[in-house]
Amino acid sequence: MNAQKMIKPLYVVAALYDAVLGVAFIVGGKSLFDCLEIPVPNHLGYIQFSAALLLVFALMYAAIACDPVKNRNLIPYGILLKISYCSVVLFHWINPENQGVELQNWWKGFCVADGVFLILFFCAWRSLGKSAGEEA
Helix, strand or coil: CCHHHHHHHHHHHHHHHHHHHHHHHHHHHHHHHHHCCCCCCCCHHHHHHHHHHHHHHHHHHHHHHHCCCCCHHHHHHHHHHHHHHHHHHHHHHHCHHHCCCCCCHHHHHHHHHHHHHHHHHHHHHHHHHHHCCCCC
């Protein structure tokens, strides 16, 4: 299958992934943290703001899914989001003594998923650039 035919479904999945996580953490942030046995930050606003940002990015991914060529310029922002999350989690994963608390496996799982998205987003961005005749 042509790589460009996979770009729309990729961004639909990315939009749904971030939207579901965003809504889950906005609506049930404290409950999710309690259920997953993750220490809750001292204020729910930290969770809610991060979750709201996921919803913003979900909307961006949906826009990319609607017209990947026209919205190729948005893809680097998604790449940067994934780099940001993965770099923070990897730092704490590799350096558990940094905070004196081991990083929970849930964050590691999200990091792996976001790492996969990161690679696929970069491939999509390059593929769309090549199709538009740009130098990659």
